Amino acid sequence: MWSPIYKLFSTPKLITFACLVIVAYLLPYYILGEDTHIRVHDNLDSNIVWYKLLVESGQLFSPATLPNVINGLPRSTLATPFDAMVWFYVLFEPMTAYTIGQTIMRLVAFIGMYMLLRNRIGTPFISVGAALGFALLPFWPSGLLSIAGLPLALHVFLNIREHGKKTKKYNWLVLILLPFFSNFILTFIFFLGLMGVFWLIDWIRLKKSNWAFFIAITSMTVLYLAKNYLLIYSMFFNKGFTSHRTENDLGHNDLAETLELFLHNFINGHTHDMAVHTKIIIPVIGVAILVAAYRNLRPKLLLGLFIFNALISLWYAFWYWEGWRVLKDQIMILNTFNFSRIHFLDPVVWYICFALALWVLWKHLRFGKMLVVALIITQCVLVFNLNEENKYSRIGTPTFAEFYSENLFDSIKKYIGKDQSEYRVVSIAMHPTIAQYNGFYTLDTYNNSFPLKYKHKFRKIIAPELEKNATLENYFDTWGGRLYMYVSELGKHYMFTKNSDEELENLNINSEALSNLGGDYVLSALPILNNEENGLKFERSFENAKSPWKIYLYKVVA
Structure with missing residues (x-):
């Protein structure tokens, strides 16, 4: 048939x-x-x-x-x-x-x-x-092969583990190339750590060293470290740079919130590593385990990987548990490095589980x-x-x-009429990277790391707005990667099109601090009705048919 x-x-x-x-x-x-x-x-x-x-x-x-x-x-x-x-x-x-x-x-x-x-x-x-x-x-787009390349990496390492010196040369070529297409901090530090655990278990269990496997692990690690020489330089040799991440204060969930986060991540995944496994994959795994039990099978690998993913989600959730604060407050690296990111391995494990579960159904149902x-x-x-x-x-x-919206921002550049290096801007109700993309020099930004001293200076500008909104204040002070011109009445919303009927009636910024930092103009996606109270002079608005934005330009006159 x-x-x-x-x-x-x-x-x-x-x-x-x-x-x-x-x-x-x-x-x-x-x-x-x-x-x-x-x-x-x-x-x-x-x-x-x-x-x-x-x-x-x-x-x-x-x-x-x-x-x-x-x-x-x-x-x-x-x-x-x-x-x-x-x-x-x-x-x-x-x-x-x-x-x-x-x-x-x-x-x-x-x-x-x-x-x-x-x-x-x-x-x-x-x-x-x-x-x-x-x-x-x-997949998270800028991760490139950080998640998407993990199955290939696992295939290569399993081949080297199994065949040792007799491993085909293409495996070593892949091992050399992968570091240049992927991120060490995001996923491969955890992947290589697990490979190291496998090597250690083999060494203890078999009383024999698999040096080809060991060399593969160390070689890829060395390549990643060499690739990230600038990061290593800033961490260990550049004493003049203290990252804002040293003041991270993340992880205050109580036990109930922690367990809720565990269930959410296990069932739905994380926005950066979605496996889309809720509707089909988890039920299929469940059915396969029942079929295996009925057929007196022992799907050890399927069960082991399923439990492994559960443990990953549990670790991710407990990383934000308040109980960790004792150690995080004492050990700097626990604050500055996100060890919960091992959850980025989830998608690979889910799809291996999916294939194993399908095999049980294919063969025994x-x-x-x-x-x-x-x-x-x-x-x-x-x-x-x-x-x-x-x-x-x-x-x-x-x-x-x-x-x-390059054409729209070109018209703003022409209106200001000066070289962009001669003035500084901040953005309100919009992402500052839009201005950055269009060549503006910005005092606000979104970056993984920047000088702690600058964060403190910038905070003075938005301090009046942070005082009005405890959520924003906590968000900025405990993390602060988004160095934005926060507005209490907008919360954590940064995209307002020209069709929006929102208006800023009660904006309260420290325009003197903005001026002292070098601020000359404010680009706002919403009209600021009390601009004069904030030391801002309205210049004019800009819009065109092809752009979703209407930009209100204000000059800092404080």
Whole structure:
């Protein structure tokens, strides 16, 4: 009965079909270009601009500062020059670089997961289907292969662990290349730590050292450390730079909130590492475990990985538990480094579990093959529909071109009429990276790290607004990565289009502190009705048909 279907869905045909699906997923970027809707959070509002500013600064290899941001943003707070994504921005326009990144991410995710599952599952349809579902996940865009490349990395390390010196050379080539396409701090520090644990267990259990496996782990670690030389320099040798992260005060959840966070992350995942596993994958794993129990099977790997993901979510939740404060207040690295990020390994583990569970249904359930086909198709449809153009056009966020609105900001530049290096601006009710993208020198920003002294100076400007809103005050003081012109009545909302009927009636900023820091102009996406009380002179408003924004320009006269 199944032989004609096996011929129809042969492995080469399955792989070809999967690649065509990936091409369809990527088509909006190639067809629409800058008119594509893409993610705003930790993307348009940050990373894309960081790459652009770095490339335009000419400071790729230098430890100097970038004058465009906060009167001198340390170079070490931006990407390493040995990051492949940086060179995409060197060679191409930002949206083209972004599209190349998306393409590499999807293809490597598919190839890596397929190769990982191919010889370990034994069923081509499941291997290709699970790999396709993984490749279509809404990965954090600037992570490149930080998550998407983990299956390939795991495949390579398992090969080296198994074959030692006889491992095929392509595995070592992949091991050398991956660090330049991925982030050590985000995921691979945890991945390599786990590989180290495997090596240690093997050494203790087998009483034998697998030196090829050990060399693979240490080699990749050394490559990452060399790649991130600027970060290491700033941490251990640049005594003049104290990061704002030293004052991080995160993690005050009580036990009930901690358990709630655990359940939320385990069931729904995190915005940066969504596995889209709630509707299909978790129920499939549950059914597979019941079928295995009924058939007297022992799916140890499936159960082990399922429990591992539960433990990862538990660790993530407890990282923000108030009980940790005792240690975090005493040990600096526990404040400045986010050890909970091991949860970025979640998607890989979920899709391996998905493939293992599908194999149980395929082999041990009546009509299991038909069910598996239906489940894989359903899961792939779910993740395909989360492609950026579909998701964000439906939500209604701006396209790439609309978000940065270059023509609109060109008209503001011309009106001011001075070289942009001669004055400083801040933004209200909008992300400051929009102004940065358009060449303005900004006193506000969003960055992973910046000087603590500057944070204290900037706080004086927004102190009156923070005093009116305990949530904003806590957000800024305990983290502060978003160095924004917060407004109490707007809360943590930073996008207001020209169709908004919001008006700022009770703004209260310290304009003297703004002037002392070098502030000359305020760009506001909303009208400030009490501008004169804040030492601001209204100049004029700017809008055009192609931009979603209406910008109100105010001159600081305090």
